[in-house]
Amino acid sequence: MVEPEYEITPKPIFLYYDPHPVHEKMASYVNAEMVQCETGTPIDRIRAGRNHDFGNRPVILEGGVPLAEGAALKTVGTSGPLIALGADSTYHDIVDPMPSRSRTSRLTHRVAQRFVDGTLAVSDRIATIADQLTDGPVRITHPFIETDRYSQLREMEPSLGGSRILCVGKYREKNGQDILVRALPQVDTNVTFDFVGPDTTDLPKSDQIKTHGFVSEEQLLELFESASLMVFPAPVGAFPVATLEGLCAGLPVVTTPGVGTATLIRGVNGRLISDPMPYDLAQTIDWYFSLPDERRNELGNQAACYGAGFDEEAGLEAFAFELTNLLTELEYNATITNV
Template sequence: MTLNVLMLSTLFPDMSRPNFGVFVERQARELATRPDAHVTVVAPVGMPPWPLSNAARYAPLRALPRKERWKDMTVYRPIFRIIPKFGGRTNVGSMTRAILPLIRRLHAERPFDVIDASFFFPDGPVAQRLSRALGIPYSVKARGADIHYWGARRGTRSMVRRAADGAAGLLAVSGAMKRSMAKMGIDDDKIRVHYTGVDLDRFEIADRPAAKAALGFEGPVVLCVGALIPRKGQDLLVRALPLLPDVTLLMAGQGQYRRTLEKLAEELGVDRRIGFLGSVPHDRLPRVYAAADVMALVSSSEGLANAWVEALACGTPIVVSDVGGARELVDRREAGRIVEREPEAIAAAISDILNNPPDQAAVRETALRFTWQANGDALLDHLQGIAGNGAD
């Protein structure tokens, strides 16, 4: 019997944001390849009310089709209203009202068996409301900021808790994330650890000197992959750079924090050794990982960063802070180092790896357990297990 899955995700790529939630898309695609699963993706798009919606920054979102075939999946992109900077808790009601008519129509045409919410907020509370309306169970996956940020804010913490309590099953990207959820009072008996996957055919070992030459770099290269936001800790990498002579720091990602980082680099006199790559298309990231001797990401919080796993799959060791599932990945010296979030410790760890580089094949070995097939098998088993359990 085919399981009909409604996948709800505010974190899903589109033509204007090809890297936005690409790991959610890849998980959805993997599940959709299973003959005993049918997947319909609803990826709501937040838009402020008129006249704010006419701003140039929203033009790419206004141009998106409301329904399309996206990499062999049917994806619906209904619009819901947001209040920029102040929305937060209002997004749950706004999104529910906007998408419920569509969901009811789709459910009438082909009844859904289960709702899979890909992010805890606002997706989780919305899934809870849809579950009540349709009378079917739902699952929610915790990825990082949805628990560490929205689960800690006074205005949204209770919504996250209620969504967790009402779910028939829960997923966490790491064992550390599961423990964080349990500390919030969420029943850990219903939480299943569900690791991300990595495309081992695309993210693979390549000749590092040749990769550096192709990008025009010489000498040691440290790469940071992540949005340019304070939480990711790129400022600490910039501050570590004066302690790392001849090292080039590459940053793949975009965000308004770039201006702060550029100013800091100028003040420290290392601006000529930093390259801002912007938002690198996901299918081009392996080339960048291949050129790096180290991938460093010293975030203040994470679930289990996809960049960690992708770097390891390319044979590139990582330097990361002790957050999220870091210890579940860096479980041997070849994988890299876990460091304190301060420049001296970061520089020391990077220097140690540069002076004693591990074998690339040994580094890649640490990532071989993170396959999309394993991810898809676990997700299908999880959803089949809760289908038929009814709504809360």
């Protein structure tokens, strides 16, 4: 965990559920107190919010799970301003319902947004949605790549002349791995897919589909280096760090219009943006592998340029800057000092 660089008084609360390592570092950087949110029934979450007494301390809500508890906290509990860290697909689901989400969950999240005082969004799209759902200020703070991995990825030379496709992420319906598997029979190029991440071993295996599950840091870096292309097929995504890591390594990335990093990837080449449908993904994959090695290398260099700057130090500084500005905009009386 990183050492705190900023001291905010009163000390912030970071209300979380299964926190992303990057978000944990953000919380530590501003010396926030980590508090796990309730994950039971809606009544359990309301009861938990009612029972909190945080005084006048600002509360940062990580993603969608703590929103109901935060709304209850705001109405019948005790706290300072409620800051939503818009960092998951909750926002997309509210405006464009996802089949994997329930109506009850969607309605709860929509209503809870009314109690949010300000939003730190990880992408332009989430910021736009938050503007529609809340009356408070919205600022953007992007995730970043952790220091050690960033350094190793920047020095990497991926195997752009090969035919291996890397897909990184937990095996979940929302992450689109099943769409990519269904695309394989429609891909004319003789490619191999490497699926990496928790539960990916549940995917069907074949000569062309390799499933690795959760891997060590060393194994992950080896898979990045052996890859010729990354595909992140999720229909929606906040600002996935895995795609940043691909760009950082100089690996062209295929993704969909609903993913936050699509704005970066479009800068590498607009043909790398595909609709989240098997046929469209297959067409995009075949287009990429039809390119001569020289052109693939050019795209790799462009990807590396777009992946630069998402290092840990810059990301943490940006988060602290946007958080303190947001609190100031809310006219919250906080003392902010460098540690």
